[in-house]
Amino acid sequence: MRNDSPYTPLLNNGSHNNNRNKEIHLIVFGFLLLASLITFSGYIASNNNVVSVVPHADVSFSDEVTKTNTVVSRGVSAGVSEKSNMFLSAAGGNKVVGESESFPWNNTMLSWQRTAFHFQPEKNWMNDPNGPMYYKGWYHFFYQYNPNGAVWGDIVWGHAVSRDMIHWLHLPLAMVADQWYDSNGVWTGSATLLPDGQVIMLYTGSTNESVQVQNLAYPADLNDPLLVDWIKYPSNPVLVPPPGILPKDFRDPTTAWLTSEGKWRITIGSKLNKTGIALVYDTVDFKTYERKENLLNAVPGTGMWECVDFFPVSKKSENGLDTSFKGDDVKHVMKVSLDDDRHDYYALGTYDEKKVQFIADDLKNDVGIGLRYDYGIFYASKTFYDQKKDRRVLWGWIGESDSEYADVAKGWASVQSIPRIVKLDKKTGSNLLQWPVAEVESLRLKSDEFKNLKVKPGAVVSLDIETATQLDIIAEFEIDKEALEKTAESNVEYECSTSGGASKRGALGPFGLYVLADGDLSEYTPVYFYVVKGSNGKLKTSICSDQSRSSLANDVHKQIYGSVVPVLEGEKLSLRILVDHSIVESFAQGGRTCITSRVYPTRAIYGAAKLFIFNNAIETNVTASLKVWQMNSAFIRPYHPDQKR
Amino acid sequence: MTMLKPISFLILIVCTNFVVIECRTIQPNDENLIQQICKKTPNYALCIQYLHSDPKAPSADVRGLALIMVNVMKNKANIAINKIHQLIGKSPPDQKEALDNCADNYNAIVVADIPEATEALLKGNPKFAEDGANDAVVEARGCENGFKGKSPLTAENNAMRDASAITAAIVRNLL
Numbered sequence: 047m048r049n050d051s052p053y054t055p056l057l058n059n060g061s062h063n064n065n066r067n068k069e070i071h072l073i074v075f076g077f078l079l080l081a082s083l084i085t086f087s088g089y090i091a092s093n094n095n096v097v098s099v100v101p102h103a104d105v106s107f108s109d110e111v112t113k114t115n116t117v118v119s120r121g122v123s124a125g126v127s128e129k130s131n132m133f134l135s136a137a138g139g140n141k142v143v144g145e146s147e148s149f150p151w152n153n154t155m156l157s158w159q160r161t162a163f164h165f166q167p168e169k170n171w172m173n174d175p176n177g178p179m180y181y182k183g184w185y186h187f188f189y190q191y192n193p194n195g196a197v198w199g200d201i202v203w204g205h206a207v208s209r210d211m212i213h214w215l216h217l218p219l220a221m222v223a224d225q226w227y228d229s230n231g232v233w234t235g236s237a238t239l240l241p242d243g244q245v246i247m248l249y250t251g252s253t254n255e256s257v258q259v260q261n262l263a264y265p266a267d268l269n270d271p272l273l274v275d276w277i278k279y280p281s282n283p284v285l286v287p288p289p290g291i292l293p294k295d296f297r298d299p300t301t302a303w304l305t306s307e308g309k310w311r312i313t314i315g316s317k318l319n320k321t322g323i324a325l326v327y328d329t330v331d332f333k334t335y336e337r338k339e340n341l342l343n344a345v346p347g348t349g350m351w352e353c354v355d356f357f358p359v360s361k362k363s364e365n366g367l368d369t370s371f372k373g374d375d376v377k378h379v380m381k382v383s384l385d386d387d388r389h390d391y392y393a394l395g396t397y398d399e400k401k402v403q404f405i406a407d408d409l410k411n412d413v414g415i416g417l418r419y420d421y422g423i424f425y426a427s428k429t430f431y432d433q434k435k436d437r438r439v440l441w442g443w444i445g446e447s448d449s450e451y452a453d454v455a456k457g458w459a460s461v462q463s464i465p466r467i468v469k470l471d472k473k474t475g476s477n478l479l480q481w482p483v484a485e486v487e488s489l490r491l492k493s494d495e496f497k498n499l500k501v502k503p504g505a506v507v508s509l510d511i512e513t514a515t516q517l518d519i520i521a522e523f524e525i526d527k528e529a530l531e532k533t534a535e536s537n538v539e540y541e542c543s544t545s546g547g548a549s550k551r552g553a554l555g556p557f558g559l560y561v562l563a564d565g566d567l568s569e570y571t572p573v574y575f576y577v578v579k580g581s582n583g584k585l586k587t588s589i590c591s592d593q594s595r596s597s598l599a600n601d602v603h604k605q606i607y608g609s610v611v612p613v614l615e616g617e618k619l620s621l622r623i624l625v626d627h628s629i630v631e632s633f634a635q636g637g638r639t640c641i642t643s644r645v646y647p648t649r650a651i652y653g654a655a656k657l658f659i660f661n662n663a664i665e666t667n668v669t670a671s672l673k674v675w676q677m678n679s680a681f682i683r684p685y686h687p688d689q690k691r
Numbered sequence: 692m693t694m695l696k697p698i699s700f701l702i703l704i705v706c707t708n709f710v711v712i713e714c715r716t717i718q719p720n721d722e723n724l725i726q727q728i729c730k731k732t733p734n735y736a737l738c739i740q741y742l743h744s745d746p747k748a749p750s751a752d753v754r755g756l757a758l759i760m761v762n763v764m765k766n767k768a769n770i771a772i773n774k775i776h777q778l779i780g781k782s783p784p785d786q787k788e789a790l791d792n793c794a795d796n797y798n799a800i801v802v803a804d805i806p807e808a809t810e811a812l813l814k815g816n817p818k819f820a821e822d823g824a825n826d827a828v829v830e831a832r833g834c835e836n837g838f839k840g841k842s843p844l845t846a847e848n849n850a851m852r853d854a855s856a857i858t859a860a861i862v863r864n865l866l
Contacts, residue, residue, distance in 0.1 A: 195802070195803065198810075295815075385817075385866050450800075450830065451798075454795075600836065
């Protein structure tokens with residue numbers, strides 16, 4: 047060993063000392079680290095605010111319902127419908143003397159629930175309407191479908207065709223989850239018909255990593271009017287969540303419309319924190335897209351926007367407009383489905399193509415905070431332009447409001463609304479009108495007419511109409527003029543959902559019809575008007591659909607749906623109701639306000655179901671005229687190739 | 692120069708302390724998220740207890756906590772089903788129908804509600820998870836109400852109902 051340094055011996059000693067020093071240093075370091083870790087955990091512990099709540103494991107059901115209500119629910123008045131809330135009016139879940147056992151469901155009751163003329167697959171679960179369109183003589187309807195059960199899951203695209211949007215024929219599944227980009231779900235999408243005859247389908251796929259992406263698909267054979275087979279674009283996805291958008295907040299692309307540059311424009315709903323937004327993309331070939339900087343619209347506090355829809359309506363004509371229509375006498379409609387509260391909202395406004403902006407006419411009633419298409423169960427709705435009859439048609443998903451046990455037992459869940467035409471209400475200018483497509487009237491069979499029935503306060507009158515589970519009812523009601531003048535003014539705001547329903551009598555209401563009622567009125571579903579004379583003498587009218595007495599079963603929704611409906615000077619109160627087993631669709635004032643509800647009677651079924659007219663107003667007679675049609679079945683069934691087309 | 696080592700050790704310790712104390716903001720989740728979430732449920736203590744029983748909870752996000760609760764729901768349902776099977780064999784005749792109904796209720800929870808909730812959470816469509824959890828409350832209540840006299844399943848139904856209500860409340864944060 048070379049000794050360069052005179053310190054070598056010292057170095058040896060020094061390094062020996064250094065080794066020991068190193069050990070000491072390490073030990074000291076170790077202790078300090080330990081001390082700092084102890085300090086750290088003490089710091090964290092002191093930050094714990096342990097709020098101890100005595101566990102209520104043995105509390106009764108009614109207490110728990112109340113607690114559930116205050117913590118979880120935003121309140122029935124906010125329109126939040128939660129299955130666990132629906133028992134509040136059913137005696138808080140306690141056993142009620144006289145109420146039948148909790149599961150009276152048997153096959154007779156359950157099989158009665160299937161509808162006769164509303165679209166539904168032969169079995170299993172369905173949700174959103176997809177890609178509705180008219181092509182080569184057939185109306186096409188696609189839908190979210192679970193081939194494996196009566197609950198949401200394993201979603202693929204079901205398919206059906208019809209000549210008239212009423213008589214449907216089931217076709218094979220259009221698309222299944224067979225690609226990495228939709229293996230976790232072939233979700234909602236829309237169709238765009240190009241002027242050159244191409245059919246473009248854009249849809250959301252949930253990828254194998256549960257990222258939401260947009261995919262392109264098109265018919266395998268445009269010469270097949272039934273469009274049975276579909277091809278997915280080999281280079282899918284065509285859109286992935288952009289920067290700033292979370293991978294699970296990007297779904298439901300719309301039908302495209304042409305810009306003045308000749309490009310196609312679509313919008314896709316999303317959210318930023320709690321603000322619902324609509325992203326905009328332009329494309330020339332539906333394969334590559336240019337993200338537009340501006341959001342079509344954004345409304346704080348509304349949460350995720352699903353199933354955005356955007357279309358023009360005519361201010362002059364009674365007809366519909368193609369989605370790309372440009373002109374002067376046009377208003378635009380923007381519609382969103384709020385993930386938060388399961389309701390569909392729309393707003394009328396103007397569209398500025400250059401600025402890529404939709405501005406609602408009434409910002410206080412912008413999308414998500416203003417008008418709803420329907421005040422009952424109606425979600426994920428979508429319109430399309432029907433070029434055959436020059437009208438805009440609306441589809442809406444109507445879910446169940448019973449228990450999963452019943453859905454599993456009956457083997458299916460959900461129906462679609464009867465398709466509705468949508469147009470601007472020219473008389474008010476501030477809302478849309480919806481009305482069942484005229485083709486539904488082809489199902490009308492025998493009718494019964496009742497003219498100028500005078501119904502006294504407190505009266506309930508049975509209407510003699512044969513059967514009462516498949517009906518089309520058109521009714522008009524009038525209140526006594528003298529009663530209107532004499533009635534005191536009130537500044538009470540009537541709210542269907544908290545009103546207590548048809549049994550709570552007021553000066554000028556409720557009055558209307560009991561549908562799906564049994565002879566003893568142990569079960570009945572009132573659809574009724576309630577009029578209030580405001581402090582300025584002006585009348586305010588509400589239309590409600592009351593589920594609270596609709597069934598003796600206590601595992602179904604018992605809520606009261608409805609809203610105020612504008613009634614103009616000189617108008618009678620008009621009501622149309624389609625009754626089809628477990629679905630009741632009500633339209634007030636020509637479709638100004640619509641309410642769809644699901645009803646699950648246990649006694650008022652088959653021949654035992656009846657129709658009543660009632661007047662629970664205290665101060666006025668009600669004069670009613672109505673026509674009631676028996677409705678035929680639509681015989682919705684699978685398509686057989688040897689059938690006449 | 693010999694001072695350099697202890698000084699550098701000291702600096703290292705101070706830096707470590709600093710980083711470690713600030714860790715509470717860098718970590719993706721910690722005790723505070725669980726507490727925040729549980730405060731918004733109908734039963735704070737039960738929520739804390741259930742979440743803490745899963746080792747994945749401290750590092751889970753809201754969706755992960757919801758999935759943990761769905762698993763708790765599955766356990767409660769299986770406990771109830773086992774008890775129902777035990778009881779069905781030796782029950783008095785006036786309870787037979789109610790027990791059969793309970794079997795159907797819990798079957799719905801296990802074949803429909805729980806798979807629906809799991810899939811909905813995994814795939815990013817949380818409203819269907821809320822549906823599934825809310826329906827499980829309905830099913831438990833239905834089972835309990837089906838007994839004319841005293842229910843032999845009150846404890847199990849309450850546990851099912853509580854776990855499901857907590858799950859629904861947690862899922863609401865995702866909407």
